Amino acid sequence: MTAAANASRTAVGPLVIDGLCAGYGDTQVLWDVSLHVEPGEVVALIGSNGAGKSSLLGAVSGVVKTWSGTVRYGERSLTGLEPDRIVVAGVLQVPQGRRLFGSLSVEDNLRMGAYLRNDREVDADLERMLTLLPRLRERYDYLAGRLSGGEQQQVAIARALMARPQLLLIDEMSLGLAPVLVDQLVELLARINATGVSILIVEQDVQTALEVSSRAYVLETGRITLSGPSAQLLDDPQVKKAYLGV
Amino acid sequence: MHLFAQDLVNGILAGGILAVVALGFSLVWGIMNIINLAHGAFLMLGAYLTYQLFASFHVDPFLSLPISFVVLFALGYLIQTYLINWVARAPILTTFLLTFGLSLLMVNIALIVWTGDQRGVTTAYSGANFTIADVTVPWTKLFTLLAALAITGIMQLWLTRSKTGRAIRATSMDIGAAQLSGVRVAHIYAIVYGLGAGLAGVAGTLISLSYAVNPGMGDPFLIKAFVVCVLGGLGSVEGALIGGLVYGIVEAFATQLDFTIGTQHISGSGLQDAIALVVLLIVLIVRPTGIMGKATA
Amino acid sequence: SGPAAAAGDTIVFGSPVSLTGNLTKEGHLTQEGYELWKNYINAHGGIKVGGKTYKVDIKYYDDESKNDTAAQLAERLIDQDHVNFLLGPYGSGTSFTVAQIAERKKIPMVEGNGAAEKIFNQGFRYTFGVLSPAKRYLEGILQMAKAQKPPAQTVGITAASDAFSQEVAQGAAAWANANGMKVVYNNKYPDTATDVSSIISALKATNPDVILNAGHLQDALLVQKGLKEQNVMARAYGYSVGPDTPDFASSLGKDANDVFGGAQWSDAVKYKGVPGFYQSAQEYAKAIDAAYHHRADYHNAESSAACLAFQYAIQRAGSLDPEKVRDALAKLDVTTFYGIIKFDSRGINLFKPMVVNQIQNGRLTTVWPALTADGKPKYPAPPWGQR
Amino acid sequence: MMTTAVLRRIGLGGITGSPIAIAVALALMVVLLAVPLGHNGYLEIVFRNILMYAAMAYGWNLIGGYTGYVSFGQVAFFGAGAYCSAVLSAHGIDNLFADVALACVVNALFAVVVGLPVLRLKGHYFAIATLGIGLALSDIVANLDALGASSGLAVHHVDEAHFYVYYYAMWLVALATILGTYFIARSKLGFAFVAIRENEEAAAVLGIDATRYKITAWAISAMMAGAAGAVFAPANGFLDPSIAFSIDSNVFPIVMAILGGVGTVAGPFIGALILAGANELLQRYFIKIHTLFFGAMIVIVVLILPRGLVWLFGLKGGARTWLKSLTAFKA
């Protein structure tokens, strides 16, 4: 049924966004954005509120319609595809605000992540998630809508992982999470990345974002204004001033 | 005492049919947030299909159950895909209006095709019955009840256990998130609407055994479906079943009630609907989301 | 603002009638009755009024079987389409609301399908009904049952909750009480009933000799099936509406046999009408069969009769003036294929008897009163399954 | 929180409504003053019904549109109002002012008594409970001999020459509902209603006593429907449960409001005019299948103008915007 489900977890190629313009109604929010994520890379996208970070992720995952420009993933063009087709291509988004299925149990939420998979390893992956995130085991039968914010974020990430994505788009991972949990998630990302999954992460906690990524882009009012290795951006005086409050 | 037992049986038998009528309606409403006013028309088409198969090809009504389901499922699937889907995410009142229009269309097409004549499906065994402990039970209605139980059972299992069932429930909660999990929403919606129509068709088949078949026959059932699905809890399969049974039993017992207010004598049977609705109100006041309804997060 | 004179030399009648909605079938039968008359008149030259001959035309609108829509359409027929006269809609509820408009607009209406006496108890001057009142519908069946040996002694009645059915039920109960029969059960069900088993259970528990239903075709079918399902055994089963319509037998098959129906008319009646239209019931039935390919039903006949009342009244008035025609209607006294048409001071036809039909081996046979009958009543009814 | 989600999807506009829409509505009202001058009783009924449905639509809009409690039971109030007139008439009182006043008082009380339990329900459950109230009331009246039971009551009315009084009375009721809506929408009351619609919990935390304001909205909307019913009964001259509590009077105001544009002041009017006009033409030219065409028309209008007819007036960007709107709600 799907290529994504049974394919290896190694990314098939780079995500290449070229000259992307997009918006809502008549208002344009993204202007000629170009960026790329190489297989196995962790890339961060930072920028102030309303810069268009979520919109950019949306344009990749198909929930925001592109006006012009292209999105390619490996050999495939993702431009203009419906969101479900993009999942088939192996690109998964953890949306801002979690968007869990509130009246489904934690288990069912995780199983929904594996919706397109037909292989026999779904149960094994489920078990792996519960080991990775033990809190979820405690809340396994709970309705997701009853969980606290942090618990929900864990379910959201685990749900996306259940699809065995090759490229993960994570929006505001640390939002509202206890510091100790952010630590755990950062480690989690490293481990996921180690299995060959590329990650494009959007974060307000710029410090964390730059620590976990190897490269980063700065988005300002819909345009890429700066990019480079994360370590370098951490030291960039402009970045420090605007985003780190130092 | 005997009448009490007989009424209980009558109520349960009638309730089974109402459960099937309400089930598809409840799913479409609960899952797609569409108040499907065309549900009664689908029911009517199911009944005519059964009638036609019976009159022209002597197909037994119980055998035409799956045919009704498949044909109406297909019709519902197509209607959703090519018409309703265009406004599937519109405000609930917009789709309400659209299905109102569709219902008028279907009923009036039926009027042209079959005219306003009353039709009936009277099989060799229709009216056959048995009696235990003074309670008479008609075979067809008993089988109808069993069919209703089987259908709700299958639906319940399918919705909770199958992958598509889970996707349907997920889609009802958050379309966007479902899409991001790889769910093709238009397809899921078409399945749900098809299911609603198919179940209405099945209900139509069962109803044709006892009720006169005519183009407008869906209306009273549609109104009862409204009440039953809310009584039981919207979008809930067990809810539709329990709601249907409660409604059937309340109606049956209402028949034997008698009031006298001053010089005015009121017979409960004339007030069947009102009594059932008062029960609905009481249930809702005690349980604001119906008997089986879960409070949503 | 009176209606404009007939357009050219055509007299225009108007009728809101149930072409959709839950009385569609009956509405169609009504329309057939009107059309048969119109075609006859036009084929035979028209109606002669004071030296001039007029063709006739009938304008219909669909009242969707709704009382208020019927009234609104009547108003439209009068004000917009300037019809000369109104022919009634189908049903007592619609007839009542239309009667009101006729009254206000001072346009005569003759109706053949609203038998509730309430319509005629309002002091309306412009409304005339050719049919016997609702309370008579089931009397014939009771008379018949009482005349059998041994005579029926107990009656159970179920009735729909609409005005017509309620009057029918009250009439039957009153007759039974006045004639030494006992009413052991009398209860109503809502018009929207989808299941009547519990009423039937209660009825069965009282074990009546005669079971009567006052309702319409749709509920008659529901009740008849229900009686069989619960194995209710009575000596006679009678319906106010149902058995006379071919649908009853066609949808119930054998289960329809031996059931009685009260009827305004049947093709067995032996009246000899005045010239101007088919003069006997048999000729009329033949014409209906030729035109519509089904057996003439009393809804057809009473509708044609309403037209006939106008025909003779207009001829006698020698004018199309609404007031003159109204007066002529009030004085009318003719015998037609349908029986006598004559109105009491309230405008209803108390002078024509009802008949009782019974379905015998799938055929509608008139069994009462004996004078007009073309068969004998089969009484008592055999058990279910042996029909 | 279901309600909020549902109502946000209804896409109700700003609270006070656009001044243009109000101007259009009032201009239409002025034009409608002229109808009885045509001495065409039928047209008078058609337009009187439009005014009646409009009054009910505004009543519905207050509880369904502004407060977010979608009611399918406005017909209960309409019917109750109508029966108030019928009862007065049976007691020899033929006075429209008395009719309307009684209908308002009775309906306000009725709304409070029924509202206390029913307004605790949310969303769909509220909708069906209200549907139930209408059906139950109809059933109960159909069994009360004092109200003529199912065979109904004649209601005294004036003679043909003075029939226009009903038209103007209905016109006044409609005008009152429009102006009432307009002023309420701009008042503190209106803000409380909308706050409840958007989020009842958040409204409570801002100090809004939700129960009290919901009942207020419900009672006012009940009075609007009741006043329309009180004028309708004598104009119609006859009342039975099937007329007083007809499905049409329940569904049409909603259909008109949606077709015209929910939450706009002019919407229900435009919707009513178009529906009545279309019905008129279809009845004329397609007697036997007019309902079929009527159904087809509704389907087509919904598909090509999913936001209602009034939306066309404010359309910027012409055909392009319109084409985009076609897919706006696609799943």
Add this chain to the structure above:
Amino acid sequence: MTAAGQTAAGVALRITDVGMRFGGLWALSDVSFDVEHGSVLGLIGPNGSGKTTLMNVVSGVYKPTTGSVTYDGRRIADVPTHAVCHLGIARTFQVVKPFASLTVRENVAVGAMYGRYGGKRSTRASFERAQELLEFVGLARVAERAASDLTIPDRKRLEVAKALALDPDVLLLDEVMAGLNATEVEEALELLRDVNRRGVTLIVVEHLMKAIVSISTTIVVLAEGRKIAQGAPADVLASPQVIEAYLGSRWVKRQEQLRIIAAEREEAARMHPPEAGA
């Protein structure tokens, strides 16, 4: 700096043995503490530890299963939700809930109309008050926009403005800074300090430790529905139990780094006294 706003003395809110059960889960158990008038209480704890639940109890949205909350001696559970703000208690929602179809100004005005004065303030006065507050929180530029058009941080500002419109004595803030970047957090803190200076008691729930530390007079830590620590910020954050349950080792490490950087800077500054900066 932390005590800047402390004016009135005495206990404002007294939370006594509060327990809250959802089905089989005790989201809060035996929580007790006092909040002084004019103070800023920081409430922290792992996700799901019951902070939001406690806010709901204090603002009268939930009635606690056990225990009580009193405000100036009055039991809050006895007061209906809508009347709690007449007492002077206002709150924001973690999941922001603006009235989406109203404009930003109207949103705030509704609070001003009903809030503390229970509908007695005139429409005009309410709109004037709304305008003041919008300027105060920095939303005047979008006053006419529909609330649904706002970005998340602006929605949080709106949430604060709505709460302030109730003219509260106590303001409960549930994660109003989540999703802001460091610079924006600074601005928000400045705003809250200003509010506090005007005599409003604050209860602040945040996961941004920097913010909590810099604004709170006292910190209370919840874990699994129980209070595990209470005290001055420095003491609480040093508690091993809090570090283990909530802060985590990376946080400690980062603090360490920051302290080293600060120390180095100080050292450098001592060696090379600043003149014209560089």
